[in-house]
Structures are given as structure tokens and as C-alpha cells.
Amino acid sequence: MTDEWYMLAEEERLFCDVLTRICAERIAPKAAETDETSAFVHDQLATLAEAGMLGANLPEAYGGSGISAPALLRAVAIVAGACGSTASALTAHYLATDSILIGGTETQKQEWLTRAATGEALGAFGLTEPTAGSDPADMKTRARRTDTGWHVKGTKCFISNAGVADFIVLYAVTDRRSDIAAFRPSFCPRARQALMPARRKRPWGSRAVMSSR
Numbered sequence: 356m357t358d359e360w361y362m363l364a365e366e367e368r369l370f371c372d373v374l375t376r377i378c379a380e381r382i383a384p385k386a387a388e389t390d391e392t393s394a395f396v397h398d399q400l401a402t403l404a405e406a407g408m409l410g411a412n413l414p415e416a417y418g419g420s421g422i423s424a425p426a427l428l429r430a431v432a433i434v435a436g437a438c439g440s441t442a443s444a445l446t447a448h449y450l451a452t453d454s455i456l457i458g459g460t461e462t463q464k465q466e467w468l469t470r471a472a473t474g475e476a477l478g479a480f481g482l483t484e485p486t487a488g489s490d491p492a493d494m495k496t497r498a499r500r501t502d503t504g505w506h507v508k509g510t511k512c513f514i515s516n517a518g519v520a521d522f523i524v525l526y527a528v529t530d531r532r533s534d535i536a537a538f539r540p541s542f543c544p545r546a547r548q549a550l551m552p553a554r555r556k557r558p559w560g561s562r563a564v565m566s567s568r
């Protein structure tokens with residue numbers, strides 16, 4: 356036990372204990388085969404959704420668990436210990452929903468966060484570009500408002516979940532440099548056509564996290 360464990364509330368420790376059991380019984384046994392086949396972790400995410408993990412980073416007002424940051428850290432470590440690909444898919448989903456929580460409109464929060472918290476909608480987070488990884492300020496992707504939505508031009512890479520996500524939070528430079536455009540590929544067929552599977556295989560342990568560029 357670490358000091359951090361004693362910072363958790365009683366119900367958070369219970370949450371982590373239940374999660375540990377679920378991961379040991381239903382996620383870890385699939386990890387090696389998942390990595391071998393690179394099959395996306397749909398079943399594992401459904402299991403985590405049942406456990407309340409897909410909204411563990413969100414407040415209760417949007418259907419989340421509202422657990423503390425140390426509890427969330429512990430919970431993600433439990434998932435990562437069972438399956439690296441599942442943890443990558445889960446945390447990419449968190450990056451997408453955290454972005455909406457921080458920068459989205461109330462309408463976007465009501466529409467996407469509540470469904471993301473139950474696992475009904477899976478998110479992807481589109482920040483990295485071929486020449487903008489550690490330094491997103493060098494981002495080249497541009498977004499311009501049109502009468503019907505956004506016109507986006509640019510190239511992204513390493514976008515976990517992108518090929519299967521229900522919505523992608525896409526970071527792009529706009530005139531005002533601070534807008535976040537959240538869109539769903541099924542609403543934007545041109546965007547889905549623009550997603551291509553990554554050519555290179557992921558390292559051992561996270562091969563099942565589908566990435567697109």
C-alpha cells in the first residue's frame with residue numbers, strides 16, 4: 356500500500372477493489388491474445404463501462420463517477436496492469452472528454468459527456484501532427500467556420516481510437532486560436548474518408564489501440 360491509497364475515500368477504495376477483481380477476471384486473460392491479433396478492445400471497454408470507468412474522469416453532473424484525481428490515477432494503473440491496449444483506449448477517451456469538459460459548450464457537454472460516461476459514445480483526441488507532438492503550438496491544421504460547420508485542413512497522426520470513435524475532439528488553429536471543434540465522423544463523412552489506418556505497428560503491449568492519421 357502506498358500513501359496515496361490512504362488519501363482515497365472509503366468508497367473509492369471499494370471502487371478500486373472491485374475494479375481490480377473485474378480486470379483480473381475479465382480483462383487480463385484477454386491481453387496476450389488481443390495484443391497478438393491487434394483486435395480493438397471493444398469488449399474490454401464495455402466491461403469497463405459496466406464498472407463505471409468510462410466516466411470516471413467526469414463529474415456526476417455529466418453522468419461521471421466524480422472520483423478524486425488520486426483515485427482516478429489508481430484506477431487507470433489497475434487497468435494498465437491488466438492490458439496496455441485497453442488503458443490506452445480508455446485514456447484517449449478521457450483526453451477527448453476532458454477537452455469537452457474544459458473547453459466545450461454546455462450543449463456539447465450535455466450531448467457528448469453524458470453518453471461518453473456510460474460508454475454509449477467512444478471518444479478520440481486529435482492533437483498530434485507529424486511535425487507537432489511535444490510542441491502543439493507548432494500545429495499546422497487549420498479550421499475555418501462555414502455556414503454549415505467547419506472546414507478543416509491538415510494532417511494528424513497517432514490518433515488512438517480514431518477509426519472506431521463515435522466522436523473526435525479535433526484540435527486546430529482557428530482565427531481566434533482557442534476554438535475546439537468537436538465532431539462525429541458519421542455526421543461528417545468527409546472526415547471519415549480522411550482517416551487512414553496507421554502504417555506502423557504499435558509496440559508490444561498496446562498493439563490493439565487502433566491509430567489513424
Ligand SMILES: Cc1cc2nc3c(=O)[nH]c(=O)nc-3n(C[C@H](O)[C@H](O)[C@H](O)COP(=O)(O)OP(=O)(O)OC[C@H]3O[C@@H](n4cnc5c(N)ncnc54)[C@H](O)[C@@H]3O)c2cc1C
Pocket residue numbers: 443447479480481482483484485486487488489490512513514515516557561
Ligand atoms: C501509443 C500512443 C498513443 C497515442 N495516442 C495519441 C492520441 O490519441 N492523440 C494524440 O493527439 N496523440 C497521440 N499520441 C502522440 C503522442 O502524444 C506524441 O507522440 C507525443 O506528444 C510526442 O510527440 P512526437 O512523437 O512528435 O515526438 P517529438 O515531439 O518529436 O519528441 C521526440 C523526443 O524529443 C523530446 N523533446 C521534444 N521537445 C523537446 C524539448 N523542447 N526539450 C527536450 N526534449 C524534447 C521528447 O521528449 C521526445 O523524447 C500517441 C502516441 C503513442 C505512442
